[in-house]
Amino acid sequence: MSHDHDHDHETLSGAALRAEALEALLLEKGVLDPSEVDAVIANYGERVGPLNGARVVARAWSDEAYRQRLLADGTAAAAELDIVGGPGGQMERLVVVENSSTVHNVVVCTLCSCYPWALLGLPPRWYKDPAYRSRVVREPRAVLREFGLEVPADKALKVWDSSAEVRYLVLPERPEGTEGFSEEQLAALVPREAMIGVAVLKALAGEGA
Amino acid sequence: MQGIHDLGGRDGFGLLEVEKDEPAFHHRWEAAVFAMMFAAGRAGATGNSDRFRHAIERIDPAAYLEDSYYGRWLGGLETLFVEAGLLTQEAIDEKAQRLGAPADARVASRPQSPPDPIVGYEASGCRRDLSTEPRFALGDAVQTTLASSAGHTRLPAYARGRPGRITAQHGGWVFPDTHAHGAGEQPAHLYTVAFEGQDLWGPGSEPGVVVHLDLFEPYLLPRKEAP
Incomplete structure (x- = not known):
């Protein structure tokens, strides 16, 4: 402010x-x-971003067998797309939680700022700030409203507080109006916020709409 | 320890501040801190991630809230370098003052003397095979312990002494509470435990909320359910 x-x-x-x-x-x-500081800027500022997570989501939307493998073992399914943790990558155990018509998921780390770096890059500032970390476990619906997301009262709200080395990724619902999209086109639609669970994807307007 | 880092459920931090099109680093010094985190590991000052996290949660509480994410790392890194004997607090103070820092500037770092032993990982990663069977099964009713640890722990204060239910078993993992203090990996079974929002925040809290935490077996007790 x-x-x-x-x-x-x-x-x-x-x-x-x-x-x-x-x-x-x-x-x-x-x-x-x-040279190390410049290397960090090049590596984390440009190369590692949320695109890996978006590729995983797009594959899950396009391939039902992959979706099931992803929900059963996130780490193995991400490795299928050559996404592996490596040092600091925090992918030893990835759990993917799926949004549906009855459940909305949102991820936090109240004790520090644990985050699936290998899939989403470095966390945004709000994710690491006290306001999000203190409030989203206690009043997630109010917090999501501040992000512009109204979760209906009859929809279950699951909060995942990353208190150990397990990392969480939200699998958003595929938006309507994306029938026939390629995986690349789908991946381009998925923002980081939807994979943390503070946003959902809106239906795309159809032809001539 | 129930330090300032243990933020879940606290009040008073206001509305979220969301920056649009945020860069990976806002300032060069943030990237420098990132690079120094790798350097600390190579120099043998960190030992392990649990020790690094504990160094961060031990920094000055006011600095924790004011210095932003990479400022917190910086405070933790200073602590690690000093505790490893690679630098002294005086040398860092002197250098900072020569660069223009006021002599009475707040210093986040809180090195201990003598420090805990610096111990690395016995194997790569944090998962460990355990010969013991998990104490709890899927669906079991559990209660978290009320005991507060003076040192590092991954049971947040808001979930102490609360009723929950096991929803996933994750096998054996390095136990942060000992590992952060150089007291060995002492691997323990890890579970995901679901807590009803009302059991954490009372009857007036938001409806339909379930909070999940990944908790180590020593944090959990069996709970008898009312018939």
Whole structure:
């Protein structure tokens, strides 16, 4: 919010100076290589994003046998699409939870900010902020309303608090109006927010609508 | 520990702030912190992820709320480098002040002296085969323990002493409560436990909510259901 802006700026510069100090000391000690920061920016800023998760979702929408394998063993099904965790990738056990006409799922980590990096890239800031982490386990319907998502009162709301090394991905419902779409076309429709469970996909307007 | 990091169910943080088209990093220093996290691992300062998480949850509570995600990592990393004996708090303070930080700037890092032993993983990943059978079966009624650990734990405060039900078994996993403190992996069975919203937040809370947590066997007790 705007009234917080100046305040944020101040504390960020504090952390920025402290980070610069630590970086300088680690460079002097040879613990950090000068090229590493740029490598992180290139790797996490550009290469790893939510596209992997969207590919998994698109495949599940297109291939019923894959959908069943995905719901039974998320890690193995993601590996079929060459999506593997690796160091820090947090894919040792992926559980995919499916939205339906009667159930809506939403994912959080109240204790830190655990998140399926290998599928969704780095988490957005709101996911790591105290407001989301404190509230979504207690009043998920109110939180989702702030995202513009009204979950009907008669629809079950399942919250998944990632308190161990299991990581969660929401399989959204396939929107109407996407019949005949290729997997690539489908993947392009799936935003990160739908795979965390704070958004759903709206029906696409048909021809001439 | 029921630190500031244990946020589930707390009030007072206001509305969500969602940024549109957010970049992966907002500032170069955030990426530097990310790179230093890898460097800490290579230098043997981290030991394991549980220890890193615990270093973050031990930082100054006001800094935890103010410094944003990568600022929290930074506080945890300073703690790890100091506890590993690779840097001193004084050297970091001095460098930061030479770069323009005020002498009375808040320092997030909270190194312990003497620190817990720094112990790595005995094998890759966190899953471990267990020879013991799981104590609980799918559908079992359980109750979480009320005991609060002074150290690292992955049972959030909001779910202590609450009734739940086992909905998944995940086999054996490294136990964070000991691993974070260099007291060994002591693998334990891990379960997903479902809690009815009303059992966590009372009768006036939102209807139709079920909260799932992944909980280690030592957090769980059998619960007798009313006939």
